[in-house]
Amino acid sequence: MMRASRLVSILLLLQTRGRMTARELADRLEVSARTIYRDIESLHTAGIPLYGDAGPNGGYQLLDGYRTRLTGLTGDEAESLFLAALPGPAAELGLGAVVAAAQLKLMAALPVELRDRAGRIQERFHLDAPSWYRDPEPVTHLPAVADAVWDSHAIQIRYRRWREPEEVERRLEPYGLVLKAGRWYVVARCGEQIRTYRVSQILALHPLPSRFTRPASFSLAGFWRAYTEEFEASLRRGQACVRLSPAGFERLGHLMTPGVVSAAAASASEPDEAGWVRVTVPIESVSHATGEFLRLGGEMEILSPPELRESVAAAAAEIARRHGC
Template identity: 80%
Template sequence: MRASRLVSILLLLQTRGRMTARELSERLEVSVRTVYRDVESLHSAGIPLYGDAGPNGGYQLLDGYRTRLTGLTTDEAESLFLAGLPGPAAELGLGAVVAAAQLKLMAALPVELRDRAGRIQERFHLDAPTWYRDREPVPCLPAVADAVWNERVIQIRYRRWKAPQEVARRLEPYGLIVKAGRWYLVARSGEEIRTYRVSQILDLRPLPEGFTRPDGFDLAAYWQEYLTEFEARLRQGEAVVRLSPRGLERLANLMTPGVVAAARDSAQPPDEEGWTRVTVPIESVEHALAEFLRLGTDAEVLAPAELRARLGETAAALAARYRTSL
């Protein structure tokens, strides 16, 4: 374990340049004291590694030093063939590049690792999009990706859900994220960093000026914070619902993980009819109406009164429609 960590320190400094002990400890998930000990061990082994104190300090390899300790272990070689995303790579225009890179990697591996990596490809396949949804067309994605990579400002025409639906935006694109087969752009607009769905970009024009990406901006950390805030925005109210045994079972397949978790945590003992009362978050009455209609007669909303009334009205209208003779 320690030998692997020492190699990781060398590779991190080789690829990233100067890094502080704190940054190394966070990346390697060890204490700062452990990093100090590891650096001393590297010094003792003759590695040309030095450190500077102060706000701009950190550890750094002497210019020109390159470690040759880049051989892949069996697990590392296998993981590379599991990590590929052929669909998103193709959307970025990199499908052929990824395929060529895998062929070169396969050719460079020893026979034993090559056979194991080949079995991984034969036995595992990742399909990123969710069920019941076609992959979204994203004609502007290659241009967006180019602007992200080259740090170029873009002017877009964007379609959003609220009025006015079409807006113009000047963006500094920081990164791209693919979630459940959908692409999202994280970009600065004015003084704020926002998230844009790439499929909703109607047209895009690269601008001649560039921008400087903020030091320390962490795309993964931003996305996690965005998801947390998004989940919180969905919890604008609560609904008290009775669920049949079948409805309780179907809930996991029809509702979001937040709703399912809330139902599980709030579930009361089944009543005389075997139904379970739960309290779950709702975004709005209109949104909850469509959600609970999917459960049909396996759910009875008790509160709020407005939602219960709307469901009753909808059920009555459906009954009247289907009573009509053809």
């Protein structure tokens, strides 16, 4: 079965790539060049019209006009095409090889002109989902969660959260998986509520025999959009009035979240004689905002609330003291 699949892959590769050397085929299929030679001989024997040229520019090639009909996608391959732009997450879900096979079959089935365009897109655009300066999270139970999502069966998990008690047991009916900034989340019903759980925080997982019916009206994208809006709003419960220099206002766009930047742009006053403006922005807490605004250095002045102004001044004084100023 494995050899038959490899013979088909050789045909599809030659059909989509044109001329390829035995070494190139071997590297792509992760076998030895000797294995490729044997496979090519088998294809010859089967009557496949391909030929090989020797020399530095040589390689194997199908006769012009020959196209294999063995390009039908399996169910798994068709489903995996939705992850074709995310090879890393696809591999985490255990679908890396399936995605590669589906892409190859899709390319082989396209007319030459469309195949060329698809190839150019693949060469010129690349999606890298994880954030900068962040190591990948261990997601040991991700494949099991994905199986539960796909098969609509309940799971029992032991979960680590940020408040007491830190470890809890939960029975979940998982509705979907979301990849956000390189982190996986499962959206699941727990009791009467639909909640979000970070997959890396699942300490143990046991599939349950009971199955559930996913509501036809449930939209994973819609739920996630509402959830993120509510989550971001809950973090920004206070406000701060800040005076910014021209450089500080520009740096704000590089250092703060989009919500803060939008609020600053919408509330900015007319510049004074020195070009400084006043803005009103949402803040999460005094301690969090202190660290955020200190990144602007001397290009900002906190006007209110008083406790934030005092906190920033105290932090700046401590920094100056430690540096002998």
